[in-house]
Structure formats: structure tokens, C-alpha cells
Amino acid sequence: MRRNWLIPLAASLALAIGGGCSGSSSEGKSPESEAPGPYTAAERKWLGKLGAWRASADVALRIMLLANDDDAVVKALQEGYAPVVNEIRTALEVLKACSQTFREQVGAAPTDRLGQAASATRAACPDLQRGAAEDLRALDGAKPELLDAGDGFIELGAEKLWSANKQVLVRAEGRVLPAVAGPSEKSHVNPDLGPVADSLGENLATATEVRCWSDEDWPDVLDELSAYYGSRPHGELLGFASPDLVRINLAPRICDALDEVLYENADELGEAHALAVLALGHEAMHVAWVVDEAVATCYALQEAEHVGVELGLPRSDARSLARLAWTDAYRALPREYRSTECADGRELDINPNSHAWP
Numbered sequence: 521m522r523r524n525w526l527i528p529l530a531a532s533l534a535l536a537i538g539g540g541c542s543g544s545s546s547e548g549k550s551p552e553s554e555a556p557g558p559y560t561a562a563e564r565k566w567l568g569k570l571g572a573w574r575a576s577a578d579v580a581l582r583i584m585l586l587a588n589d590d591d592a593v594v595k596a597l598q599e600g601y602a603p604v605v606n607e608i609r610t611a612l613e614v615l616k617a618c619s620q621t622f623r624e625q626v627g628a629a630p631t632d633r634l635g636q637a638a639s640a641t642r643a644a645c646p647d648l649q650r651g652a653a654e655d656l657r658a659l660d661g662a663k664p665e666l667l668d669a670g671d672g673f674i675e676l677g678a679e680k681l682w683s684a685n686k687q688v689l690v691r692a693e694g695r696v697l698p699a700v701a702g703p704s705e706k707s708h709v710n711p712d713l714g715p716v717a718d719s720l721g722e723n724l725a726t727a728t729e730v731r732c733w734s735d736e737d738w739p740d741v742l743d744e745l746s747a748y749y750g751s752r753p754h755g756e757l758l759g760f761a762s763p764d765l766v767r768i769n770l771a772p773r774i775c776d777a778l779d780e781v782l783y784e785n786a787d788e789l790g791e792a793h794a795l796a797v798l799a800l801g802h803e804a805m806h807v808a809w810v811v812d813e814a815v816a817t818c819y820a821l822q823e824a825e826h827v828g829v830e831l832g833l834p835r836s837d838a839r840s841l842a843r844l845a846w847t848d849a850y851r852a853l854p855r856e857y858r859s860t861e862c863a864d865g866r867e868l869d870i871n872p873n874s875h876a877w878p
């Protein structure tokens with residue numbers, strides 16, 4: 521839960537992707553179920569360039585996909601309100617230059633396996649470019665309502681970029697993991713956790729996949745992410761969400777604690793269990809397109825009792841765990857995950873009329 525690694529896009533698009541590009545299906549070459557080998561220095565460097573390129577594409581996509589159904593944006597465009605017009609125009613120019621910037625900023629992949637990542641990513645460019653060109657024409661003709669013309673292509677391109685993540689991040693997103701409804705020392709999907717995450721998000725068109733990484737694989741996953749994002753997270757990463765793939769990835773110790781709650785009738789629920797419940801809820805919020813870290817944590821905190829019940833705890837135990845999440849786990853989190861507005865009656869209180877907290 522330390523970081524929302526893949527930049528989430530608009531909620532409307534979460535619905536649009538339907539069942540098409542999630543789960544274990546994938547386009548092109550089938551992903552590996554066994555862990556692929558470590559990256560060479562050249563591969564790490566190239567992944568970093570791709571990650572940086574994707575970050576700017578994702579910012580542009582996010583602007584366009586959020587604008588898509590926003591009447592206020594369309595009105596601002598019609599009135600020629602410069603800040604909005606310029607923001608949209610800049611985003612469209614970024615998307616229109618997709619192939620060119622990929623060539624200039626990312627370039628040829630150093631190995632075959634990353635060559636597949638490059639092709640899968642570049643395959644999104646024709647749709648993005650066509651959509652951006654049509655939208656720019658509408659903007660130049662001062663007919664912003666015609667932005668609809670290009671948006672379909674932009675959504676299509678976004679979906680292609682998202683599923684390309686499975687070829688790009690072969691050591692994490694590209695792995696096909698077996699479903700195991702119980703404790704397991706191997707990396708697996710826990711089908712008992714997906715519905716718990718789903719119960720926190722409304723309007724999810726696709727069931728959330730919750731991946732539990734093994735002690736053996738987790739460092740490889742982190743290594744790949746750090747190459748792609750060009751940085752290591754501060755402190756210990758407890759999990760990360762991939763909203764575009766409707767997927768949550770959890771660190772081994774978070775899954776261990778959740779397994780104890782789910783399967784072992786843990787007599788004594790402690791801080792580790794409270795933290796695990798908070799982490800699962802936090803990532804579920806990201807999948808439900810809550811972007812801000814502190815907001816995601818605060819909502820998760822207030823849903824901790826609900827999560828406990830969904831995990832099979834009696835209501836009173838779930839309530840104790842939620843209290844513990846507030847008194848211990850929450851307070852131990854780094855500052856960016858907390859907010860002074862996260863308290864009874866404050867801005868992030870989802871039940872402002874009740875004094876029950878969390």
C-alpha cells in the first residue's frame with residue numbers, strides 16, 4: 521500500500537474495459553507461469569525509459585479520459601476558457617506524438633523479451649494518434665462537442681497500453697498465478713480475497729484479482745517495479761494496485777496475516793492483522809479509482825470493520841480489529857498516507873452524522 525504504482529485513469533474507463541483485458545487472458549505470447557530470469561543492466565535501463573514514457577502518456581490519457589464525460593470541461597472548451605483548452609490541447613499533442621516520442625525516448629529494446637513489450641506498447645499508438653488528431657481538429661474548429669469523435673480511439677489505445685503491461689512487467693503483471701483458496705508458500709491468486717475487495721468498490725465491471733506474492737518472488741516484483749519507475753519506494757512496500765488490470769498485489773506478510781484471519785480462526789488478532797486489513801482496503805480503494813494515498817487509507821480505515829466481517833470475523837472481532845487499525849496500524853504509517861482530515865466529523869469522515877469512529 522505504499523504506492524499506487526500504475527496511474528489510474530478515469531472511472532468511466534474502468535467500466536468500459538469490461539471483461540476484455542483482465543484476468544489471466546492476454547494477447548500475443550502467453551505469459552510465463554514460472555518466474556522469468558532477472559534483468560540485465562541494459563534491460564533495467566530500457567525499462568526505466570519505457571516507464572518514464574508511459575508516465576507522461578498516462579498523464580495525458582488521464583486528462584482526456586476524465587474530460588470525456590465531464591460537462592463542465594466541454595462547457596469550458598465551448599467558451600474557449602484558456603486554461604482548460606490548453607490543458608486538453610497539450611494532452612492531445614502528447615498522444616498524437618505517441619510513435620515519435622516512443623522512438624526518440626524509448627527506442628529499440630535490448631532483448632527479445634523486451635522487444636515484445638515494445639511492440640505491445642507501440643501497438644497502442646495508431647489508435648491514440650488517430651483519436652488525438654480527430655479531437656485536435658474538433659478543437660481547432662471550435663466544436664469541442666465533437667471531441668467524442670476521437671475519444672473512442674483514445675479509449676481503445678488506453679486499453680492496449682494497459683494490456684501491454686503484461687508484456688512489459690513480465691516478472692509481475694505478466695505472471696500467470698494459480699488460484700489457491702488457502703495458505704500457500706507459492707505466489708498465487710487468492711479467490712477468497714477478490715470478493716472482499718469488490719465489496720468496497722462500486723460499479724466495478726470486472727471482478728478484482730488479489731495476488732499474494734511469495735517470499736521468493738516478492739523481491740523480483742519489487743526489483744522490476746523499481747526499474748520501471750526509476751525509484752525504490754521509501755520504506756517497505758505492503759502492496760500495490762493495478763487499477764487498469766483490476767488487480768491488487770500484496771506483500772507476503774500481508775497475505776500471511778489475511779490467511780490467519782480467513783483460515784486459522786486467529787484467537788488473538790493483533791496489529792499485523794489490522795495492518796493487513798487496512799492494506800487490502802487501501803488497494804481496493806485504488807482499484808475503485810481513489811487516487812490519493814491519504815484518502816485511500818482513510819476510507820479503508822473506515823471500512824476496516826466491514827472488511828473484517830467480509831473476511832469471516834464475527835462483528836465484535838471485526839470492530840476490535842478496526843479500532844486497532846486506527847489506534848496502531850494507521851498511526852504507524854508514513855505521513856503521506858495519513859491526513860488531519862481523517863477523523864470523526866472531519867472532511868474524510870464518510871459518515872459525518874455519526875460519532876462512531878473509525
Ligand SMILES: [Zn+2]
Binds near residue numbers: 521522802813
Ligand atoms: Zn496506495
